[in-house]
Amino acid sequence: xxxxxxxxxxxxxxxxxxxxxxxxxxxxxxxxxxxxxxxxxxxxxxxxxxxxxxxxxxxxxxxxxxxxxxxxxxxxxxxxxxxxxxxxxxxxxxxxxxxxxxxxxxxxxxxxxxxxxxxxxxxxxxxxxxxxxxxxxxxxxxxxxxxxxxxxxxxxxxxxxxxxxxxxxxxxxxxxxxxxxxxxxxxxxxxxxxxxxxxxxxxxxxxxxxxxxxxxxxxxxxxxxxxxxxxxxxxxxxxxxxxxxxxxxxxxxxxxxxxxxxxxxxxxxxxxxxxxxxxxxxxxxxxxxxxxxxxxxxxxxxxxxxxxxxxxxxxxxxxxxxxxxxxxxxxxxxxxxxxxxxxxxxxxxxxxxxxxxxxxxxxxxxxxxxxxxxxxxxxxxxxxxxxxxxxxxxxxxxxxxxxxxxxxxxxxxxxxxxxxxxxxxxxxxxxxxxxxxxxxxxxxxxxxxxxxxxxxxxxxxxxxxxxxxxxxxxxxxxxxxxxxxxxxx
Numbered sequence: 001x002x003x004x005x006x007x008x009x010x011x012x013x014x015x016x017x018x019x020x021x022x023x024x025x026x027x028x029x030x031x032x033x034x035x036x037x038x039x040x041x042x043x044x045x046x047x048x049x050x051x052x053x054x055x056x057x058x059x060x061x062x063x064x065x066x067x068x069x070x071x072x073x074x075x076x077x078x079x080x081x082x083x084x085x086x087x088x089x090x091x092x093x094x095x096x097x098x099x100x101x102x103x104x105x106x107x108x109x110x111x112x113x114x115x116x117x118x119x120x121x122x123x124x125x126x127x128x129x130x131x132x133x134x135x136x137x138x139x140x141x142x143x144x145x146x147x148x149x150x151x152x153x154x155x156x157x158x159x160x161x162x163x164x165x166x167x168x169x170x171x172x173x174x175x176x177x178x179x180x181x182x183x184x185x186x187x188x189x190x191x192x193x194x195x196x197x198x199x200x201x202x203x204x205x206x207x208x209x210x211x212x213x214x215x216x217x218x219x220x221x222x223x224x225x226x227x228x229x230x231x232x233x234x235x236x237x238x239x240x241x242x243x244x245x246x247x248x249x250x251x252x253x254x255x256x257x258x259x260x261x262x263x264x265x266x267x268x269x270x271x272x273x274x275x276x277x278x279x280x281x282x283x284x285x286x287x288x289x290x291x292x293x294x295x296x297x298x299x300x301x302x303x304x305x306x307x308x309x310x311x312x313x314x315x316x317x318x319x320x321x322x323x324x325x326x327x328x329x330x331x332x333x334x335x336x337x338x339x340x341x342x343x344x345x346x347x348x349x350x351x352x353x354x355x356x357x358x359x360x361x362x363x364x365x366x367x368x369x370x371x372x373x374x375x376x377x378x379x380x381x382x383x384x385x386x387x388x389x390x391x392x393x394x395x396x397x398x399x400x401x402x403x404x405x406x407x408x409x410x411x412x413x414x415x416x417x418x419x420x421x422x423x424x425x426x427x428x429x430x431x432x433x434x435x436x437x438x439x440x441x442x443x444x445x446x447x448x449x450x451x452x453x454x455x456x457x458x459x460x461x462x463x464x465x466x467x468x469x470x471x472x473x474x475x476x477x478x479x480x481x482x483x484x485x486x487x488x489x
Contacts, residue, residue, distance in 0.1 A: 043075060046176055047095065054097055054128045060154035063095040064176055067149070067162045069169060069262045071132050078171040078242065078261050082163045085142050090135045092149045092160070097128040104153035106133045111161075112145035112403060112441065124153070144474070145404070166478060167421035171261050173242055199248070199255050203274045203287035203297040207251035212281025214254055220303030221464035223424040227254075239424040245273065252277040258288055261423060266291045275301065306459060322489035324457055324467070326377040330482040332418055343403075345476035356405050356475035365396040366440045366475060368405035375469050375483055379457040385411075385469070387428055391449045393439045404440035405475040409453050414466035414484050424463070428453035440475075461487045 047054060051063060067083075068076035068091045076093050083090060092106060102124050108117040120133050131151075142164040150159045201207055214234055218225040223239030234254060236245030244264065247256015259270035267290055274297075275286035286301030331351055348355040352374055357367045371390045379385060387409055412425035427435035430451035437451055458467050471481040 043176065050176070051097070058098050060099055060102070060156050061097040062151055062153075062156060062158040063097060065092075065094040065149075065151055065158045065160050067091060067160055068093050068174070069171055076174045077263060078174055080162065080169060080171045082165045082167075082170040083142070084169040085144060085164050085166055087142070087164075087169060088137050090147075090162075092133045092135075092151070093131065094151055094158070095128065095130050096124055096153070099124040099128070099154055100126055102154040104131065104151065106131075107150045107152075108135050109148045109150065110143060110145065111148055112143065165421075166419055166474075167425075168423070169262070170421070170423055170425065171242055172423075173237075173244070173261075200250065201253045201255060201274050201276075202272075203289075205253050205274055205276045205287070207253045210252035210277055210279075210281065212252070212277055214249065214275070214277065214284075217306040218284070218303040219306055219459040219462045220301065221461075222301060224306075224459060224462060225303060241269075241423045247273070254286075273301070275303075281305070304461060320488050321378075322460065323381065323383075323487070324379045324485040325488050326375070326483060327466075327486050328482075328484040330418070330484070332480040332482065343476055347475075347477055347479055349479050351481055354407075354473045354479060356473060356477070356479075358403055358405070358476040363396070364398065365394070366398055366403060366405055367394040368392065368439050368475060370405070370407050370437075370473060372407070372409075372471060379485070381458070381460040382456045385428060385455055385457055387453045389430075389437055389451050389453060391437065391439045391447075393443060393447045393449075395440065395443055395447065398441050398443060403476065404438040406473070407437045408435055408472045410435075410470045410472065411455060411458065412468055412470065413463050414468045414486075415464075416468075418470065418480055418482055419478075426455060428455040430454075461489075 047063075051061075066076065067080045068078055069080050069083075069087075070077050070089075070091060071093060076091070080091075090108075092108075096104065104122055104124055106120040106122075108119070109115065110117055118135065122131070124131075133149075144164050144166055146161060146163055148159055148161045150157060152158075213229075214227040214236075215229055216227060218227070220238060222243065225236060225238040227234055227236040227245070229235075234245075234247055234249055234256070237243065238245070241260035243258060243260045245254075245256060245258055247254055249255070254273075254275040256273060257270060258273040259265070261269070263269045271288060271290040272292050273286060273288040275284050277284050282305045284301075284303050285299070286303075287297040287299050288301055289297045329351075331349070343361070344357075344359045346357040346359075352372050353369070354372075355367070355369045357365065359365045369392045371392075373388045375385060375387060389407065389409075391405070391407075393405070409428040410421070410425050411427070412421050416422055429435045430437065430453050433449070433451045435453075437449070437453070439447060439449060466484065466486045468485070469483040471483075473479040
C-alpha cells in the first residue's frame with residue numbers, strides 16, 4: 001500500500017482570495033474580487049458577523065477549514081466528509097486572517113498507514129483571504145479509508161478528517177451563511193426572483209384557495225422534507241442529494257425552483273418545481289423539470305405531513321399494521337481468495353458471521369471474525385433499530401500491516417446499487433465506535449470489541465416506500481448483506 005501511494009499524482013490549484021486591500025494568489029497578482037458581487041458580499045457579511053472585523057489586527061487564525069467537492073468563484077458548493085473512490089479531485093478550503101505574507105503549508109495524509117501523500121506550500125497575501133488546495137486522483141485510484149489535511153502557518157495549525165468510500169460522495173450544504181443577518185437563503189440557494197404579481201402554475205395544476213400551509217415537516221419519496229417561510233417566500237430542504245427549494249405560494253400551489261448537489265445549478269442539478277397541497281393539507285403531489293425552458297414536466301413527487309394520521313381508515317380496513325416489512329435479503333459475499341502484489345485476502349462469509357483475513361508479504365496478518373445480530377422483520381415508522389456487533393481479532397504484527405477490518409450498517413434507498421449510496425443515507429452508530437467498527441492497525445493482539453449500533457427507522461412511506469439496511473464488511477475485499485424493507489399499511 002505504501003509503495004502504491006508513492007505513485008499519487010498531485011496538482012495544486014491555489015486560490016487564496018483577498019478581501020478589500022488584499023490580493024488573490026494564482027498564476028499572478030491581481031486586484032481582489034472578494035465582495036465585488038452580491039454573493040461575495042454575502043460571504044463578507046457572514047464572515048464579519050461570525051468572526052468580527054477581518055481588517056482588525058489580532059492573532060493569526062485559520063477559519064472554516066473544510067473539504068468540498070468543488071468551488072465556484074472561490075466559494076465551496078458544499079461540505080464533504082466522505083468522497084467516492086471515483087472522485088477525480090479532492091478540495092481543501094479555508095479562510096486565513098492576520099497573516100502577513102506568511103507561508104501556509106497544506107499536508108495530505110493517508111491515516112490508514114500514516115503516510116504523508118503530499119505537502120503544498122504557498123505565501124499568503126497581507127492580512128486575510130481564502131485558500132483552495134486540490135489533490136488529483138492517482139493513476140491507480142484512491143485507497144479506501146481515512147485521510148487528514150493539516151493546514152499550518154504563522155505558528156498555528158488546523159486539520160480536517162475525511163474518508164474515501166466505496167460509494168457515492170456524501171455532502172451537506174455549505175453552512176457558513178447560516179445565522180447571518182443577510183438573506184442567507186437567497187445567497188445559498190440562488191434567487192429565483194419574484195414579481196409583484198404572484199405567478200400562475202404552469203405544470204397542469206390549478207391554484208385554489210386553502211387555509212392550510214406548506215410550513216412544517218414532511219415525508220416524501222425524495223426523502224424527509226421541511227418547509228419554512230421568511231420575508232414572504234417559502235424555502236425548503238429535502239434529504240435526497242441535499243436538495244433545496246425556494247419559491248412562493250399561489251393558493252394551494254408552491255411555485256419555485258429545486259436544486260441539488262453537487263452543483264446546485266442547471267442543467268443537471270436544478271430546475272422548476274410546482275407542488276399542490278391536498279384539500280386537508282396533510283399530503284401533496286408535485287411536478288418538476290430540469291431547467292426552465294423545457295415543456296416536459298415529470299410528476300411523481302409526493303409527500304405526507306409528519307405527525308398527521310391520514311391513513312387510519314385505509315389501514316383499519318386493510319387489517320395491515322402500518323410499518324416497514326422485510327421483503328428481501330441479498331448476500332454479496334466474495335468467497336474466492338484474491339491477491340495483489342502486497343497482500344492476500346480471504347473470507348469465510350456467512351450471514352451474521354463473517355471472518356476476514358488479510359496477510360502481508362512479510363507474514364503480518366489481521367484476522368477478524370465479526371458476529372452481527374440480524375435486523376427485525378418489522379419496524380414501525382421511526383422506531384429505533386438496535387443491532388449488537390462483536391469483533392474477535394487475531395492480529396500478528398499489525399503495525400506493519402497498516403490496514404483495518406471495518407464493518408458498518410447503513411440505511412439508504414432500496415433501489416440504489418449495493419456498491420453505491422446517496423446523500424440521503426445515514427448510519428447506525430455506537431456510542432464508543434461511531435459508525436465504522438474497526439479492528440486492526442493499532443489494536444492489541446487478541447482484542448475483543450463489542451458495540452451496540454442504533455438509528456431510527458425512516459418515517460412513514462419515506463425513501464419512496466422502500467429502503468434498505470446494508471451490512472458492510474471490508475478487509476482488503478468487500479462483503480455485504482442487503483435487507484430490503486417496504487412500507488405497508
